[in-house]
Amino acid sequence: MLGAIGRYARWLHTQWPAGTVEKLPIVRPDGATKVPGLYVVGDLTGIPLLKFSSDSGARAVQTILADASFQKSRAAGGPIDLVIVGGGVSGMAAALEARKAGLSFEVLEASEPFSTLVNFPRAKPIYTYPTSMIPAGALQFSGKSDIKEGLVAEMRELTLERGIRPRIARAEKVTRGDGVLNVALAGGGTLTARRVIVAIGRSGNFRKLGVKGEDLDKVYNRLHDPRDFRNQDVLVVGGGDSAIETAIAVAQCGGRVTLSYRKPELSRPKPDNVDKLQRLLDDPTAEVAIEHPSSERVTTATGAFLDGGAAGPIRMALSTQVKEIRPREVVLAKQNGETETLPNDAVFLMIGREAPLDFFRRSGVGISGEWRPATWVGFALFLAFCVFLYNWKAGGDLYHAFEQRHWFPFNVPDALAAAGASWSDPATLAGTLRLSAGSPGFYYSLAYCLCVVVFGFRRIRRRRTPYITAQTLTLMLIQVVPLFLLPYLVLPWAGHNGWFDSGAGAWLGDHLFPVTEWDPHGREYWRAFGLILAWPLFIWNVFTSQPLWLWLAISFVQTFALIPLMIYFWGKGSYCGWICSCGALAETLGDTHRQKMPHGPFWNRLNLVGQVVLGVCFLLFVTRVIGWIRPESWFATMHAGLLNGWSVGSGALRLQVNYYWWVDVLMAGILGVGCYFWLSGRVWCRFGCPLAALMHVYTRFSRFRILAEKKKCISCNVCTSVCHQGIDVMNFANKGMPMDDPECVRCSACVQSCPTGTLGFGQVNPRTLLVIRRDRLVASPVTASEG
Ligand SMILES: Cc1cc2nc3c(=O)[nH]c(=O)nc-3n(C[C@H](O)[C@H](O)[C@H](O)COP(=O)(O)OP(=O)(O)OC[C@H]3O[C@@H](n4cnc5c(N)ncnc54)[C@H](O)[C@@H]3O)c2cc1C
Ligand code: SF4
Ligand code: SF4
Numbered sequence: 001m002l003g004a005i006g007r008y009a010r011w012l013h014t015q016w017p018a019g020t021v022e023k024l025p026i027v028r029p030d031g032a033t034k035v036p037g038l039y040v041v042g043d044l045t046g047i048p049l050l051k052f053s054s055d056s057g058a059r060a061v062q063t064i065l066a067d068a069s070f071q072k073s074r075a076a077g078g079p080i081d082l083v084i085v086g087g088g089v090s091g092m093a094a095a096l097e098a099r100k101a102g103l104s105f106e107v108l109e110a111s112e113p114f115s116t117l118v119n120f121p122r123a124k125p126i127y128t129y130p131t132s133m134i135p136a137g138a139l140q141f142s143g144k145s146d147i148k149e150g151l152v153a154e155m156r157e158l159t160l161e162r163g164i165r166p167r168i169a170r171a172e173k174v175t176r177g178d179g180v181l182n183v184a185l186a187g188g189g190t191l192t193a194r195r196v197i198v199a200i201g202r203s204g205n206f207r208k209l210g211v212k213g214e215d216l217d218k219v220y221n222r223l224h225d226p227r228d229f230r231n232q233d234v235l236v237v238g239g240g241d242s243a244i245e246t247a248i249a250v251a252q253c254g255g256r257v258t259l260s261y262r263k264p265e266l267s268r269p270k271p272d273n274v275d276k277l278q279r280l281l282d283d284p285t286a287e288v289a290i291e292h293p294s295s296e297r298v299t300t301a302t303g304a305f306l307d308g309g310a311a312g313p314i315r316m317a318l319s320t321q322v323k324e325i326r327p328r329e330v331v332l333a334k335q336n337g338e339t340e341t342l343p344n345d346a347v348f349l350m351i352g353r354e355a356p357l358d359f360f361r362r363s364g365v366g367i368s369g370e371w372r373p374a375t376w377v378g379f380a381l382f383l384a385f386c387v388f389l390y391n392w393k394a395g396g397d398l399y400h401a402f403e404q405r406h407w408f409p410f411n412v413p414d415a416l417a418a419a420g421a422s423w424s425d426p427a428t429l430a431g432t433l434r435l436s437a438g439s440p441g442f443y444y445s446l447a448y449c450l451c452v453v454v455f456g457f458r459r460i461r462r463r464r465t466p467y468i469t470a471q472t473l474t475l476m477l478i479q480v481v482p483l484f485l486l487p488y489l490v491l492p493w494a495g496h497n498g499w500f501d502s503g504a505g506a507w508l509g510d511h512l513f514p515v516t517e518w519d520p521h522g523r524e525y526w527r528a529f530g531l532i533l534a535w536p537l538f539i540w541n542v543f544t545s546q547p548l549w550l551w552l553a554i555s556f557v558q559t560f561a562l563i564p565l566m567i568y569f570w571g572k573g574s575y576c577g578w579i580c581s582c583g584a585l586a587e588t589l590g591d592t593h594r595q596k597m598p599h600g601p602f603w604n605r606l607n608l609v610g611q612v613v614l615g616v617c618f619l620l621f622v623t624r625v626i627g628w629i630r631p632e633s634w635f636a637t638m639h640a641g642l643l644n645g646w647s648v649g650s651g652a653l654r655l656q657v658n659y660y661w662w663v664d665v666l667m668a669g670i671l672g673v674g675c676y677f678w679l680s681g682r683v684w685c686r687f688g689c690p691l692a693a694l695m696h697v698y699t700r701f702s703r704f705r706i707l708a709e710k711k712k713c714i715s716c717n718v719c720t721s722v723c724h725q726g727i728d729v730m731n732f733a734n735k736g737m738p739m740d741d742p743e744c745v746r747c748s749a750c751v752q753s754c755p756t757g758t759l760g761f762g763q764v765n766p767r768t769l770l771v772i773r774r775d776r777l778v779a780s781p782v783t784a785s786e787g
Pocket of ligand 1: 043044089090108109111114170172199201
């Protein structure tokens with residue numbers, strides 16, 4: 001049984017790649033941070049490409065110039081206008097813009113100007129994506145310099161040779177005091193300025209093992225020339241592309257390599273690299289070359305360097321961890337606790353790299369994904385607000401307390417009745433509105449619609465693709481018309497005007513909106529939500545005390561015919577990203593919070609919570625059907641208790657333990673909305689929603705995929721970082737594999753954010769994976785601009 005569950009979990013969720021996202025400083029689109037006057041530009045703002053770096057540097061200066069308080073402080077005299085930390089592409093672009101504007105400034109550079117470019121491998125080809133982009137400012141890329149040497153010469157010519165003179169000094173941190181910023185320099189000394197631009201790139205800190213001997217001179221994080229290690233014993237640590245490429249390159253140049261990785265199988269390498277490694281393991285004399293290393297840390301190519309010498313062997317040491325590095329040896333620990341000591345001349349730690357975050361921590365700049373005490377306090381307060389809101393809105397003790405005391409909104413109908421005769425007549429629109437305005441649900445839905453519309457227009461303005469425009473307008477329309485105007489205004493007004501009193505109208509009214517004394521409009525018009533929200537997301541038209549046959553038929557067609565059909569052609573996102581109200585709020589109000597969704601294997605396993613909720617829904621369904629047939633049976637009692645009856649304790653300490661309060665109110669409402677600004681807007685959609693859980697199963701048979709042009713992918717991880725379903729998109733893209741993780745909600749953030757236009761929506765034959773068609777609705781601005 002457990003084995004079957006494990007296989008099902010793997011088939012549905014746990015088989016997908018689950019890479020995490022690099023932490024970066026939290027930076028607004030104009031480069032500003034939460035430290036007033038401190039801007040961050042270049043690679044650290046997210047996209048590691050030359051053109052974006054240059055553009056962000058120049059734009060940050062333009063933002064500073066447009067700041068009235070900056071201009072005012074200049075008039076008052078005092079320190080220099082600007083310190084630029086980092087003399088790379090973005091820092092130099094900022095310097096050129098500052099000089100053009102006549103600012104007084106200083107550029108600090110820790111090693112040498114353009115050091116990142118200077119350290120590119122010899123004759124490395126340079127790609128200037130996106131081809132149609134013209135960066136702001138004077139630091140342009142002519143495209144003529146298509147190899148490293150030409151690029152460096154061009155950059156120097158545009159800056160150093162035109163009078164930009166960086167000062168060689170390492171900045172340690174930036175602090176604020178008396179309205180100015182102080183830049184502390186390594187070795188002592190401080191520079192004071194009105195504004196600071198930090199342009200220190202990502203090359204920063206390589207990840208550490210934390211073992212003795214790691215600081216020895218023979219430990220490297222980059223491979224420059226594998227010929228240096230001919231006839232040497234080399235340990236390569238890591239399981240990704242950089243480790244494999246290093247191992248192959250060193251072995252091909254005659255080094256004896258041991259590849260140590262802590263897991264039993266390699267993680268995330270490209271299939272090409274795995275193939276090459278396997279060929280060498282099978283036959284060390286096989287002709288294998290790394291002409292174009294995919295890892296920026298393997299700044300070399302092999303094949304040409306063999307010089308006729310013999311290749312060295314590669315030995316795999318999986319499930320081992322480095323215990324100690326000694327001057328002539330290394331000690332590896334195996335999983336069973338045994339250790340092994342190997343002769344060693346050099347160690348390559350290819351275990352990842354972190355952006356230079358300590359600089360930002362010291363300077364008080366927030367880091368994405370890092371929770372400080374203030375973050376926890378804000379989160380707890382917002383959750384408390386959500387508890388209040390949902391108790392008041394969803395019929396809890398607060399609802400009854402407000403109703404008994406005739407507080408808002410229960411007093412609104414009386415107040416409106418005094419406003420004029422038309423408000424008292426339910427057959428007028430004003431009269432219908434007056435009655436609807438007496439329930440908390442009306443205001444909740446109204447606020448929901450306003451959020452979707454206001455933030456929807458902001459999303460359209462921000463993202464500017466035909467796909468986003470069409471998708472957002474559709475979501476807004478569905479939210480406002482069938483999910484608000486219809487149940488709160490149009491249907492009740494029609495009812496008060498006799499539309500459901502006789503003939504076909506009466507039949508329809510009685511079957512869809514039964515008469516009730518609990519609703520001021522006299523019928524259950526709220527059931528109209530079921531026209532859009534399908535079972536088992538919206539369960540209340542199916543789990544009724546007596547079967548509502550028309551709703552049962554509608555729900556059945558929705559859940560078991562229409563939705564599977566849509567998913568077959570367009571994926572789960574055709575519902576989650578284009579129709580559902582939870583998705584509408586997540587894509588609009590949640591648009592700027594999508595990068596907060598956690599990634600990684602633990603969170604991928606949590607995706608299975610939805611399957612548990614789905615299982616409970618089916619249990620409720622079975623007990624409901626048996627309960628209808630045998631109303632006196634145990635099943636009917638069980639259904640009523642599980643649905644919304646069971647509770648423990650009494651009075652103020654009464655705790656509801658049933659589906660309604662735990663799933664509808666706690667998971668979908670309190671946690672779903674409560675996590676919005678801390679863990680992204682799709683927490684409920686990804687982890688809890690039972691309809692999504694069912695759709696994941698349908699999606700496994702879908703034609704929909706995100707297609708990737710492998711050769712365009714620069715493995716920048718932007719696509720993964722913006723995915724608010726936690727999908728490791730890059731892991732498919734850089735291998736050119738169609739993305740088929742069923743969590744995708746077709747939000748298009750990955751496609752829209754990819755700086756090279758690698759991604760696009762389309763359909764494949766699920767068996768052969770051959771592309772059937774690509775979407776015509778353009779979702780990538782790069783693809784659009786490149787035609
Ligand atoms: C191997 C490799 C290949 C690449 N190929 C391409 C390509 O083909 N096409 C493309 O578009 N992009 C490519 N890139 C990306 C491109 O190089 C970067 O986008 C660009 O260099 C980023 O510029 P930057 O100013 O943000 O940072 P960097 O260029 O890294 O400059 C940062 C500078 O800050 C200095 N610095 C760091 N810390 C401090 C400190 N505390 N105080 C003072 N100075 C400091 C560093 O010495 C460095 O000079 C490649 C990157 C690498 C590593
Ligand atoms: S597909 Fe992803 S990793 Fe590849 S270039 Fe685009 S955003 Fe970067
Ligand atoms: S479209 Fe891209 S970003 Fe959006 S859910 Fe799918 S994979 Fe994630």
